[in-house]
Amino acid sequence: xxxxxxxxxxxxxxxxxxxxxxxxxxxxxxxxxxxxxxxxxxxxxxxxxxxxxxxxxxxxxxxxxxxxxxxxxxxxxxxxxxxxxxxxxxxxxxxxxxxxxxxxxxxxxxxxxxxxxxxxxxxxxxxxxxxxxxxxxxxxxxxxxxxxxxxxxxxxxxxxxxxxxxxxxxxxxxxxxxxxxxxxxxxxxxxxxxxxxxxxxxxxxxxxxxxxxxxxxxxxxxxxxx
Amino acid sequence: xxxxxxxxxxxxxxxxxxxxxxxxxxxxxxxxxxxxxxxxxxxxxxxxxxxxxxxxxxxxxxxxxxxxxxxxxxxxxxxxxxxxxxxxxxxxxxxxxxxxxxxxxxxxxxxxxxxxxxxxxxxxxxxxxxxxxxxxxxxxxxxxxxxxxxxxxxxxxxxxxxxxxxxxxxxxxxxxxxxxxxxxxxxxxxxxxxxxxxxxxxxxxxxxxxxxxxxxxxxxxxxxxx
DNA sequence: TTACGCAATAACGTATTCATTGTTGCATTA
DNA sequence: TAATGCAACAATGAATACGTTATTGCGTAA
Numbered sequence: 001x002x003x004x005x006x007x008x009x010x011x012x013x014x015x016x017x018x019x020x021x022x023x024x025x026x027x028x029x030x031x032x033x034x035x036x037x038x039x040x041x042x043x044x045x046x047x048x049x050x051x052x053x054x055x056x057x058x059x060x061x062x063x064x065x066x067x068x069x070x071x072x073x074x075x076x077x078x079x080x081x082x083x084x085x086x087x088x089x090x091x092x093x094x095x096x097x098x099x100x101x102x103x104x105x106x107x108x109x110x111x112x113x114x115x116x117x118x119x120x121x122x123x124x125x126x127x128x129x130x131x132x133x134x135x136x137x138x139x140x141x142x143x144x145x146x147x148x149x150x151x152x153x154x155x156x157x158x159x160x161x162x163x164x165x166x167x168x169x170x171x172x173x174x175x176x177x178x179x180x181x182x183x184x185x186x187x188x189x190x191x192x193x194x195x196x197x198x199x200x201x202x203x204x205x206x207x208x209x210x211x212x213x214x215x216x217x218x219x220x221x222x223x224x225x226x
Numbered sequence: 227x228x229x230x231x232x233x234x235x236x237x238x239x240x241x242x243x244x245x246x247x248x249x250x251x252x253x254x255x256x257x258x259x260x261x262x263x264x265x266x267x268x269x270x271x272x273x274x275x276x277x278x279x280x281x282x283x284x285x286x287x288x289x290x291x292x293x294x295x296x297x298x299x300x301x302x303x304x305x306x307x308x309x310x311x312x313x314x315x316x317x318x319x320x321x322x323x324x325x326x327x328x329x330x331x332x333x334x335x336x337x338x339x340x341x342x343x344x345x346x347x348x349x350x351x352x353x354x355x356x357x358x359x360x361x362x363x364x365x366x367x368x369x370x371x372x373x374x375x376x377x378x379x380x381x382x383x384x385x386x387x388x389x390x391x392x393x394x395x396x397x398x399x400x401x402x403x404x405x406x407x408x409x410x411x412x413x414x415x416x417x418x419x420x421x422x423x424x425x426x427x428x429x430x431x432x433x434x435x436x437x438x439x440x441x442x443x444x445x446x447x448x449x450x451x452x
Numbered sequence: 453t454t455a456c457g458c459a460a461t462a463a464c465g466t467a468t469t470c471a472t473t474g475t476t477g478c479a480t481t482a
Numbered sequence: 483t484a485a486t487g488c489a490a491c492a493a494t495g496a497a498t499a500c501g502t503t504a505t506t507g508c509g510t511a512a
C-alpha cells in the first residue's frame with residue numbers, strides 16, 4: 001500500500017547478515033557465543049542456506065569463526081587483536097588523510113569535517129561520551145570517504161567494525177579524549193593547507209596514541225580478551 | 227592406499243574457490259568473462275551450492291562481481307582501481323616495514339630478506355623478469371609476515387592478488403626495475419639498524435614510485451582497464 | 453523501421469533432502 | 483576410578499527441488 005511500486009525487497013541472506021551483525025555488535029551475541037547453523041537459522045526464521053551465506057560473510061569480515069560440526073562462534077577480541085587492528089587503521093587512515101590533503105577538499109567537505117570536530121568539542125564539554133563517540137566515528141568516516149578511495153573506505157570500515165565492541169567497552173573508562181579533538185582539528189587544518197605530509201604525520205601520531213591508550217586500558221583492566 | 231589415514235579431503239567449495247581463483251589469475255578466465263552459476267558449476271563438475279559459496283568468497287575478495295540473473299563476471303582492473311590498490315598497499319606495507327624495524331628481526335628473517343633481494347639482483351643481471359617478479363613477490367610477502375600482524379598480511383595479500391593480473395601484463399614492458407632492488411636493500415638495512423622511521427620512509431617512497439610507474443604504463447599503453 | 457507488450461524461458465534465491473562424518477554418552481575393562 | 487571402544491546421534495557439505503522474477507525474443511502496431 002505505502003510505497004507503491006518501490007518495494008525494495010531485501011534478500012533473506014542479506015537480512016540475515018545485517019541482523020546477525022547487529023546482534024554481535026550490540027553484544028546480544030557476545031564474544032564466545034556459539035550456535036549451530038540450524039539454531040541460527042531457526043532464530044532468524046529461515047532455512048540454513050541464506051543463514052550460511054550470511055555467516056560466511058561475517059567470517060570473512062572477522063566477526064565470527066566457523067568450525068565444522070560446531071557452528072559459528074562470535075570471536076573474542078584480545079589485546080593482541082586490537083594491536084593488529086590499530087596498526088592497520090593507523091596506516092590506512094594516515095594514507096587517507098594525506099590523500100585528502102594532497103588532492104584538496106571542497107568547501108562542503110571541509111565544512112562537514114569541521115562540523116564533526118565541533119560536535120566532538122561540544123560533546124566533550126557536556127561530558128556526553130556517547131555523542132562524542134558518534135561524532136568521532138563520523139569524522140573518521142568522512143575522512144576515509146573524502147579520500148575517494150572506495151576500497152580503502154571499505155577496508156577501514158571492516159576493521160573499525162572489528163574493533164567496535166572493544167571500543168564500546170572502554171570509552172567510558174578512558175580519560176577525557178581532549179587530545180583526540182585537538183588532533184582532529186589539526187588534521188583538518190593540514191587538509192585546508194594542502195599539507196599532506198603534515199596530515200599524515202598528525203593523524204598517524206593520533207591513531208598510534210589512541211591505540212596504545214586503548215590497549216593499555218584493556219590490559220590494566222584485565223580484559224585478556226573480549 | 228597411498229597415504230593411509232592421512233586423507234586430506236578438500237571440500238568441494240574450497241576446491242572450487244582455488245580453481246576459479248587460479249583460472250582468473252592465469253587469465254584463463256579473463257577480465258570481463260561472464261558465466262551463470264550453473265555454467266560454472268558444470269565446468270567445475272559439481273552442483274551450484276559449493277560453486278556459489280566459492281563465488282561469494284571471490285566477490286568479497288574483489289576478483290569477481292555477482293549480478294543477479296547474470297552470474298559472475300571477472301572484474302576488469304582500471305587504472306583508477308590500480309591507484310586505489312596501490313594507495314592501500316603503500317600504507318600497509320610501509321606500516322609493516324616500520325613495525326618489523328621497530329621490533330627487530332632475527333638472523334633467520336634478515337637472511338631470508340637478504341636472500342630474496344639477492345635473487346632479485348641476480349634475476350635482473352640475467353634479464354629474467356619472471357624470476358625477478360617471483361623474488362620481488364617473496365620479499366613483499368616476507369616483509370608483511372615478519373610484522374607478525376596476521377590481519378595485515380592477509381589484507382595485503384588480498385590487494386596484491388587484485389593487482390596481480392595488471393602487474394603480470396606490465397612487467398615485461400616496464401623499464402628495468404633497478405630502483406626497486408635498491409629500495410628493498412635499503413629497507414633491509416633500515417630493519418637491521420632498527421630504524422623504523424627510515425624503513426617506513428624508504429618503503430613508502432618505493433611503493434609510491436612503482437605504483438605511479440605502473441599506472442603511467444597502463445595509461446600510456448592505453449589499457450583503460452583490464 | 454522502430455517501439456512496445458506479452459509470453460516463454462532461464463537464472464537465481466531459498467528450501468528441502470540426503471549421505472557422510474565427527475562427537476557424545478554410556479558401558480565395559482583394566 | 484580412569485581409559486577405551488562402540489553405538490547412536492547430530493551437524494555439516496552437497497545435491498536437488500521449487501517458486502519467483504528478470505530477461506529475451508517475437509509478434510504486432512504505430
